[in-house]
Amino acid sequence: MFERIDYYAGDPILGLMDKFAADNNPDKVNLGVGVYYDEDGKMPVLECVKTAEQRIADPISPRPYLPMAGLPGHRKGCQELLFGKDAQVLQDGLVATIATIGGSGALKVGAEFIHEWFPQSKCYVSDPTWGNHIAIFEGSDVEVGKYPYYDTATGGIKFDEMIAFFETLNKDDVLLLHPCCHNPTGVDLTREQWDQVLNVIQARELIPFMDIAYQGFGEDMDSDAYAIRKAVDMGLPLFVSNSFSKNLSLYGERVGGLSVVCPTVDETNRVFGQLNSMVRRIYSSPPSHGGRVVDIVMNDEALHEQWVGEVYAMRDRIKSMRTKLKSVLEEKISGRNFDYLTAQNGMFSFTGLTPEQVAQLQSKYGIYMVSNSRMCVAGLNSSNIDYIANAMVDVLKD
Numbered sequence: 001m002f003e004r005i006d007y008y009a010g011d012p013i014l015g016l017m018d019k020f021a022a023d024n025n026p027d028k029v030n031l032g033v034g035v036y037y038d039e040d041g042k043m044p045v046l047e048c049v050k051t052a053e054q055r056i057a058d059p060i061s062p063r064p065y066l067p068m069a070g071l072p073g074h075r076k077g078c079q080e081l082l083f084g085k086d087a088q089v090l091q092d093g094l095v096a097t098i099a100t101i102g103g104s105g106a107l108k109v110g111a112e113f114i115h116e117w118f119p120q121s122k123c124y125v126s127d128p129t130w131g132n133h134i135a136i137f138e139g140s141d142v143e144v145g146k147y148p149y150y151d152t153a154t155g156g157i158k159f160d161e162m163i164a165f166f167e168t169l170n171k172d173d174v175l176l177l178h179p180c181c182h183n184p185t186g187v188d189l190t191r192e193q194w195d196q197v198l199n200v201i202q203a204r205e206l207i208p209f210m211d212i213a214y215q216g217f218g219e220d221m222d223s224d225a226y227a228i229r230k231a232v233d234m235g236l237p238l239f240v241s242n243s244f245s246k247n248l249s250l251y252g253e254r255v256g257g258l259s260v261v262c263p264t265v266d267e268t269n270r271v272f273g274q275l276n277s278m279v280r281r282i283y284s285s286p287p288s289h290g291g292r293v294v295d296i297v298m299n300d301e302a303l304h305e306q307w308v309g310e311v312y313a314m315r316d317r318i319k320s321m322r323t324k325l326k327s328v329l330e331e332k333i334s335g336r337n338f339d340y341l342t343a344q345n346g347m348f349s350f351t352g353l354t355p356e357q358v359a360q361l362q363s364k365y366g367i368y369m370v371s372n373s374r375m376c377v378a379g380l381n382s383s384n385i386d387y388i389a390n391a392m393v394d395v396l397k398d
């Protein structure tokens with residue numbers, strides 16, 4: 001009956017977690033999946049989340065179905081984080097926002113929406129991008145292409161090639177963009193470059209779909225949303241998927257959002273209705289526990305302020321690990337450039353190691369990176385950084 005079903009090859013990122021768990025090397029380090037670990041190598045429970053959890057736990061309350069779009073406070077929290085608390089576009093009622101099952105759920109509902117209402121549109125992703133971008137859109141029968149992005153020769157961006165490529169695209173083609181903290185490269189566009197990209201999008205009437213999963217880990221909450229807010233200022237139609245997995249350290253609670261910025265209130269209502277309809281037929285409604293944590297943290301002024309401080313502390317620790325690894329490697333290998341470590345932004349660094357070198361790190365040292373050479377810098381700490389640097393020196397010397 002099921003003998004014709006293909007075997008699943010496994011996910012290049014999540015599959016590392018199982019391998020890592022099974023590895024008996026006492027010195028093993030997980031630099032694979034994009035999660036934040038603290039200085040003690042532990043995944044934190046944020047203080048603001050602990051307070052929210054206590055409020056949810058006492059008094060304990062029933063768990064009814066949520067609305068298809070999720071809790072209003074969760075949706076409001078997404079909108080104010082992405083567009084700014086007093087954004088005119090919010091006051092004008094021009095943003096359709098639903099709470100989703102993580103950023104992945106937002107991307108899935110967005111891909112379904114594009115497939116159903118823009119059937120001629122292709123979706124173009126950066127080369128390289130987060131692998132699941134391609135899988136999610138292709139899984140919704142949206143044809144996926146790639147736009148030039150990362151320049152392996154310079155460690156920068158093939159910006160002119162990228163713009164020239166955008167200029168060949170058709171009206172309503174979708175561009176899947178990383179507003180900050182590019183995954184997997186960590187290489188971000190400057191504000192001037194974003195302005196040029198958005199001008200081309202406007203001129204070619206393309207659809208920007210911005211996936212922001214690391215807001216706060218780049219510069220700050222507002223700067224990281226520059227591209228989003230500039231698109232709104234330009235009056236562009238815009239899709240934004242956001243994730244609270246990393247910046248609330250709520251990975252397993254599956255909390256995110258999908259927002260669609262529309263030209264008129266009538267169009268916003270139409271889009272919001274269809275998003276609800278899509279949720280109903282995919283997973284019916286989002287989980288309540290994570291949604292309640294988001295609602296409490298995002299809408300309690302004191303907790304929100306505490307949260308921002310906790311995200312910036314995570315950001316700063318990652319930045320300090322970038323600086324430290326760079327200096328340790330520069331000491332050990334003269335003449336090799338490690339500037340990329342501090343030039344890149346957010347949780348990831350594209351180390352440029354070959355797949356063979358990545359495999360050697362794993363087999364010889366129990367150090368897990370993604371095979372495309374992405375390293376999750378958040379896995380570094382003062383007690384493992386020398387071990388990792390020495391291992392990198394070893395595999396780089398061949």
Ligand SMILES: Cc1[nH+]cc(COP(=O)(O)O)c(/C=N/[C@@H](CC(=O)O)C(=O)O)c1O
Nearest residue numbers: 013033034102103104130183213243245256
């Ligand atoms: C760019 C991006 N977008 C969306 C997501 C999904 O987030 P979530 O809210 O958990 O559904 C992730 C997760 N990335 C990390 C984990 C994963 O691969 O699922 C990663 O790149 O390691 C992203 O890196």
